[in-house]
Amino acid sequence: MYRYEYPRPAVTVDVVIFSMRADDLVVLLVKRKLAPYKGQWALPGGFVNPNESLDRACARELEEETGLSNVRFQQLGAFGDPGRDPRGHTISVAFFTFIVAESAILRAGDDAAEVAWHPLANLAKELPTGTHPAPVRRTKARAVVGKGGKPARPSRATKKGTIDLAFDHRRIIDMAQMCLVERLRDPTRAASFDLVPSHFTMSELQRVYEVVLQHPLDKRNFRAKLLAAHLIEPASASRRGPHRPAQLYRWKGAAR
């Protein structure tokens, strides 16, 4: 039937996956195996296949590059500035979510030389608006916290302790973070993320909030607001430790 054959921009998906790791807000990155930006860290993602929905492309790319599956995303938006990809005009649809790092089994595959969680604080700031970083090849090595919490491969970095991301991925992460904070303000919307394992204590959940929002919360107010939302319920067990055991909670409607 009808079909225009104008030159087309390419379409990719990129995924921002946040998590908590030792009181840090971390994001899942892959080290690129191919040009452009070969050897630099980037968001998992890739080209959309013909007749593939955006959500499916997102899930597929994530699975191919990191081994993760069964993750639900929120769409963040489309990024389409010409020049954001040295291969040519490329429009990226970004997704984001939050998962529990401990339950994620990572496996670098496909175009990824490596997969690791990186604290947001270790990433170089977004460049002054307009310009995008050109792919670089040579840089001094730098240790970062990687998979498993142990020091990982040295990686490219330009400033003390910071990693430059490929493409405009730093900007995408910034926007995802803003969006995440926005969601967390409303408990109902926050419940769509896996902020904590299926059973959790109040303090565990509160710590996630504090790390993401970047300011401390009052224990009692936090508890009261969350309970008022009727989204969680006490689970039978409690968590032990070198102190008084804590009540475990779980999301309402979750399978026992």
Added chain:
Amino acid sequence: MYRYEYPRPAVTVDVVIFSMRADDLVVLLVKRKLAPYKGQWALPGGFVNPNESLDRACARELEEETGLSNVRFQQLGAFGDPGRDPRGHTISVAFFTFIVAESAILRAGDDAAEVAWHPLANLAKELPTGTHPAPVRRTKARAVVGKGGKPARPSRATKKGTIDLAFDHRRIIDMAQMCLVERLRDPTRAASFDLVPSHFTMSELQRVYEVVLQHPLDKRNFRAKLLAAHLIEPASASRRGPHRPAQLYRWKGAAR
């Protein structure tokens, strides 16, 4: 340099422009001059040119099809279900905004046979999920409120008084409306839209809110909240009528 030549989905932009007209929330539509969905109403929009940013594509398509320029948009998101466009896999990045209809001079151009504001209430409901309407050719005529508030061309319709939109545009409009409501709840974010002309009375602005939010607001609370936000200031003049003159306001920081 590097360049993949996989088959690519096409990329379009679509624009949802809301406005007020005689106590109705209206949206700007164009009647398609070309297949697919020839003769049906659709959102203004079209293909993204090579090396054109999404915002620029959006502004260009809007200008080409409706004559409108100098409009600022917010991005709504990307719609990429395969099957949403009978021409083949097409990803549309949607934008939306709100403008003052009275100050908009419309001119159908390019692929548009006609341009008109349509009350949201006159549009057919979104179809049951999953399916998308196939292009239809023959249908019974139906009068709708068009450009200028007068009855416009008869148009395609399937149910009494409702118009079926092309593609998944009805769904896009629904999402834009939800997003619009969301923004209006926060005066700061609402200020990025042209809800009212540069000088306006409290009641005029309030009426816009009531129409969009679809419920009445208390006059005093509305006034108080808006003034508390320090976003508007009284202008010198006042508006006359067959009653007590009303104080005019304008957005702070607006040119005198």
Added chain:
DNA sequence: CGAGCATGGTGTGACGAGCACACGAAGTCA
């Protein structure tokens, strides 16, 4: 020119949400 009419403009009190605040309870460990 005065009465009626339509809209403009204003203050208060009730209520609930959010916040800051301190202390006893229940375990572990030495």
Added chain:
DNA sequence: TGACTTCGTGTGCTCGTCACACCATGCTCG
């Protein structure tokens, strides 16, 4: 058994939100 650590809870204040009714002002029309 005492010290320590984290858990769990109730109250009072403040502030924002909401509902609510009346007089003011200018126009029109008889």
